Amino acid sequence: MIRKITKIILVLLCFILQGTLFKFLSLGGATPNLLLMITSFSGFVGGKKEGMFTGFFAGLFTDVLYGNGIIGFYILLYVWTGYVNGMFNRLFYPEDVKLPLILTTVSNALNGFFTYVFLFLLRSRLDIGYYTLRVILPETVYTLIMTIILFKPLLMIEEALQESTDRKGMNV
Amino acid sequence: MPRVPVKRQKFVMPGRYILLIITILCIALMLITFFTDAVSAPLSYIADYTIIPVEKGLNSIGMRFSEKVNEINSLKGVLAENEELKKQVQDLTLEKNQLIADRYELQELRELYSLEDRFHEYNKIGARVIGKDPGNWFSVFLIDKGKNDGIEKNMNVIAGDGLVGIVTEVGPDYATVRSIIDDASNVSSMVLSTSDTIMVTGDLKLLSSGEIRFSQLSNPDSKANVGDEIVTSNISNKFLPELTVGYISSIETDPNNLTRSGTLTPAVDFAHLNTVMVIKNLKVTDNAGEDDG
Numbered sequence: 001m002i003r004k005i006t007k008i009i010l011v012l013l014c015f016i017l018q019g020t021l022f023k024f025l026s027l028g029g030a031t032p033n034l035l036l037m038i039t040s041f042s043g044f045v046g047g048k049k050e051g052m053f054t055g056f057f058a059g060l061f062t063d064v065l066y067g068n069g070i071i072g073f074y075i076l077l078y079v080w081t082g083y084v085n086g087m088f089n090r091l092f093y094p095e096d097v098k099l100p101l102i103l104t105t106v107s108n109a110l111n112g113f114f115t116y117v118f119l120f121l122l123r124s125r126l127d128i129g130y131y132t133l134r135v136i137l138p139e140t141v142y143t144l145i146m147t148i149i150l151f152k153p154l155l156m157i158e159e160a161l162q163e164s165t166d167r168k169g170m171n172v
Numbered sequence: 173m174p175r176v177p178v179k180r181q182k183f184v185m186p187g188r189y190i191l192l193i194i195t196i197l198c199i200a201l202m203l204i205t206f207f208t209d210a211v212s213a214p215l216s217y218i219a220d221y222t223i224i225p226v227e228k229g230l231n232s233i234g235m236r237f238s239e240k241v242n243e244i245n246s247l248k249g250v251l252a253e254n255e256e257l258k259k260q261v262q263d264l265t266l267e268k269n270q271l272i273a274d275r276y277e278l279q280e281l282r283e284l285y286s287l288e289d290r291f292h293e294y295n296k297i298g299a300r301v302i303g304k305d306p307g308n309w310f311s312v313f314l315i316d317k318g319k320n321d322g323i324e325k326n327m328n329v330i331a332g333d334g335l336v337g338i339v340t341e342v343g344p345d346y347a348t349v350r351s352i353i354d355d356a357s358n359v360s361s362m363v364l365s366t367s368d369t370i371m372v373t374g375d376l377k378l379l380s381s382g383e384i385r386f387s388q389l390s391n392p393d394s395k396a397n398v399g400d401e402i403v404t405s406n407i408s409n410k411f412l413p414e415l416t417v418g419y420i421s422s423i424e425t426d427p428n429n430l431t432r433s434g435t436l437t438p439a440v441d442f443a444h445l446n447t448v449m450v451i452k453n454l455k456v457t458d459n460a461g462e463d464d465g
Contacts, residue, residue: 016223018306019314020231024238029380030308048187052194064215065223065348066305066312068356069341071212072202076195083191115309120376123356130377139308 003161011057014038030138032146033108039078040107043085044092045158051082081107104147112136216343224346227303295452301445311354318345326410328451334439335415336448353384353442360408361417364401368394372417387433402436412455
């Protein structure tokens with residue numbers, strides 16, 4: 001339970017920071033996608049269900065406040081992100097930084113691609129090259145930088161949570 | 173490997189089934205929310221108590237931070253600029269005196285013609301921008317006034333004299349505003365000088381240059397020129413008439429030789445938008461169409 005509440009709070013924190021503080025710290029007009037980073041992180045560290053859980057709330061917040069009246073699109077996007085990242089849980093070792101960076105980058109690029117297809121291409125915005133270069137790429141790079149900075153702190157939170165769960169498990 | 177006897181196996185649902193259920197649920201939810209507000213209304217109350225208060229506080233921190241950065245950057249240029257400006261002041265003072273004389277004359281002439289004030293007295297309410305769309309695709313933002321302050325969907329939002337956007341969703345103490353530079357925004361407008369109707373469309377591609385696109389300027393012989401003011405049109409069914417949208421910055425003839433399109437510079441500085449005004453008068457039309465907004 002503590003684990004879940006902490007996750008929700010983390011997602012909330014990312015959501016709020018992304019919509020306020022990081023809009024002022026944007027690089028090349030892009031804001032890092034912290035929600036995707038935390039979803040992806042939960043996926044490969046905690047597994048599929050953990051990833052889906054985090055993704056669900058990341059999507060829910062986005063949908064309710066910025067979903068333009070339609071709830072479900074971002075939930076779907078982030079839940080799938082969490083699930084797919086969760087499939088790489090077996091390959092993940094805390095010492096190895098390469099896999100998380102690759103996974104976050106690929107997730108972000110794919111996430112951007114699907115956003116483009118469903119929210120832009122369907123409104124006949126056909127210039128995919130432009131959107132890839134000017135929106136998806138800066139966002140991915142910025143998120144990658146944020147992942148490098150935040151990976152260790154997030155891992156420490158995760159380990160602390162793991163310990164508390166283990167202790168609780170032994171008591172029962 | 174010998175099987176370890178387990179006392180009671182707890183049923184655990186595999187992840188892929190959960191994924192499947194959520195996927196189906198989400199698609200159903202999208203369809204439901206597309207047609208009704210039944211689901212999003214209670215959810216907006218939850219957001220009102222969790223996200224909105226924190227965003228209000230955090231955004232003011234962000235604003236203070238960016239102000240500090242701007243201050244340092246600008247200080248360097250300011251000194252050189254100061255010298256230049258002093259010279260300009262002298263020239264302008266002369267010009268100003270002349271203009272003041274002209275203005276009195278204009279005022280008198282206007283009174284003679286008893287022209288109506290172009291901007292009618294609308295019932296307005298001020299609001300602060302407290303958050304922006306976390307993604308990089310849309311230019312949607314949150315303001316700190318909602319249903320409790322009398323804000324309703326489709327109310328027009330302005331800043332200074334210029335049009336900012338339209339309220340698309342309302343929570344108890346917040347509202348979502350889609351700005352006119354948003355990629356999904358369409359505003360039916362007209363050129364003030366010639367009364368040609370045009371469609372002003374936000375474009376993500378032009379976002380970095382601070383401009384927006386207009387199209388369907390029907391008459392190729394139209395006298396509309398670069399620099400002309402563009403205002404919301406009388407025939408729009410969501411936007412109040414004659415709010416300034418911006419000024420034409422370029423025009424070109426479309427390949428079909430029948431219409432012209434181009435870009436315009438919005439009257440509002442969207443990069444530094446902190447406070448806005450919401451016009452509480454709604455444009456009432458009989459058939460609430462969906463082609464605008």
